Amino acid sequence: MAEKNISMRDALRDALREEMIRDERVFIMGEEVGRWQGTHRVTRGFYEEFGAERVRDTPISEMAIAGAAVGAAMAGLRPVAELMTINFAFLSLDAMVNHAAKIHYMFNGQFTVPLVFRAATGWGNQATATHSHTPEPIFAHFPGMYVAMPSNARDAKGMLKAAIRDDNPVLFSEVIALYPKPSLVPDDADFVLPIGKSDVKREGSDVTIVSFGRGVEWSLEAAKQLSEKDGIECEVVDLRWLRPLDLDPVYESFKKTNRCVVVEESLPMYSVGSEVAARLQEAAFDYMDAPVRRVSAMDVPLPFARDIELMALPSAQKVMTAVREVLG
Numbered sequence: 001m002a003e004k005n006i007s008m009r010d011a012l013r014d015a016l017r018e019e020m021i022r023d024e025r026v027f028i029m030g031e032e033v034g035r036w037q038g039t040h041r042v043t044r045g046f047y048e049e050f051g052a053e054r055v056r057d058t059p060i061s062e063m064a065i066a067g068a069a070v071g072a073a074m075a076g077l078r079p080v081a082e083l084m085t086i087n088f089a090f091l092s093l094d095a096m097v098n099h100a101a102k103i104h105y106m107f108n109g110q111f112t113v114p115l116v117f118r119a120a121t122g123w124g125n126q127a128t129a130t131h132s133h134t135p136e137p138i139f140a141h142f143p144g145m146y147v148a149m150p151s152n153a154r155d156a157k158g159m160l161k162a163a164i165r166d167d168n169p170v171l172f173s174e175v176i177a178l179y180p181k182p183s184l185v186p187d188d189a190d191f192v193l194p195i196g197k198s199d200v201k202r203e204g205s206d207v208t209i210v211s212f213g214r215g216v217e218w219s220l221e222a223a224k225q226l227s228e229k230d231g232i233e234c235e236v237v238d239l240r241w242l243r244p245l246d247l248d249p250v251y252e253s254f255k256k257t258n259r260c261v262v263v264e265e266s267l268p269m270y271s272v273g274s275e276v277a278a279r280l281q282e283a284a285f286d287y288m289d290a291p292v293r294r295v296s297a298m299d300v301p302l303p304f305a306r307d308i309e310l311m312a313l314p315s316a317q318k319v320m321t322a323v324r325e326v327l328g
Contacts (some may be wrong), residue, residue: 001191003184011153011185012118015160018189020050023078026164027054030065030082030118036124039084039118040179041088043289066092066117070099073115073169080164082231085120086173087131089139095222100169101144112167116160119147121173122214123265123313129301134213134265137272140242146170146195147242151216153183155240158193166195175265196244199204200253204233207323208253208260211274212239215263215295215314222319234323250276251284258289261322265314268296293322 003147007016010183011321027050032039044189058065062083069081083089089096100113123132140147143283146168150156157172163170185191202223209219216238223234235253239245253261260280262273273294280292298312 002187003183004187005054007151007182008153008156008179009042009179012160015157015174019161019164020199025078029056029058030081031058031060031084031208033057033082033091054146062088062091063095066095069115070095073113074111080116083117085123086135087133089119097142101142105144113169114167116170116172118172120176122175122177123297123302124177126304126306126309128304133300136173136242137266149173149213149242150240151213151238154185158191158286159191162195170240177214182305196241196246198240198246198249200249201238202236204235206232206257206260207234207326208257209234209236209263210250210260211263217262218314218316218319221316223321226320226323232244233236247279254280254284255287258287259326261295263295263314264320266296268294268299270294290326293326295319295322
């Protein structure tokens with residue numbers, strides 16, 4: 001299979017374009033997705049190629065975007081609704097979690113809601129506390145809503161194509177800091193990754209690091225440095241999907257390493273780290289040689305000042321410290 005080295009932004013663009021060509025029911029809607037080419041330039045050129053019917057600029061109302069997307073999906077279309085950043089998704093919570101996530105269940109399967117909410121996510125860049133959320137665990141709390149968070153360009157393409165083809169509503173979160181990062185991506189319109197499957201990004205024997213999104217980048221960098229400096233070999237498991245949540249590779253890795261560190265960009269309270277730690281205790285307690293360590297953002301609204309902002313965020317160095325602590 002031919003591959004090309006492209007950024008996550010370009011991989012997402014390829015996925016969207018290929019799916020719009022494949023299925024005429026797929027259309028894009030959101031603020032500035034058309035004439036403005038998309039706030040994050042993922043939809044650059046789409047308005048000219050597909051026209052205003054299939055690349056729809058919407059009013060500046062996230063509730064209107066989400067509500068219209070739910071109605072369009074129920075009527076037989078397959079909308080991809082862009083929320084400029086995930087911070088604005090809080091304005092559309094009712095349409096997302098009370099309608100999109102529940103309609104199939106509440107109508108006894110008479111309706112499906114095949115739609116994708118694309119949202120840029122992540123802390124940092126001095127965007128201040130109200131524009132620096134990573135709240136995916138909130139959405140993963142609700143049954144009926146799938147939640148995806150790729151860590152690289154290859155996964156982003158395969159996961160987005162799978163999300164668009166699925167009959168369930170999907171929140172597809174794209175880490176802003178990862179948009180320019182390149183990786184080898186299959187140049188194939190049929191390249192699709194399965195929904196709800198984790199992936200082992202690095203094999204190791206000493207500690208299991210579980211992460212997703214930008215946390216995978218910090219985890220891989222920490223694993224590299226720990227191997228070079230201390231001879232510690234970390235196995236890095238990328239969850240990729242927060243719902244459906246695939247912990248089988250985590251269990252298998254933990255039975256080998258007996259120690260675990262969970263790394264996430266989200267806040268620590270009621271987090272993915274909390275869920276993984278609880279599940280490990282339930283499913284693999286006899287293999288546990290040390291408490292599960294968690295690395296996350298600090299439990300504060302993100303400060304504006306750059307130095308303090310960085311103090312509040314996870315990093316490869318913090319992951320290395322946690323690994324050394326869990327090894328005792």
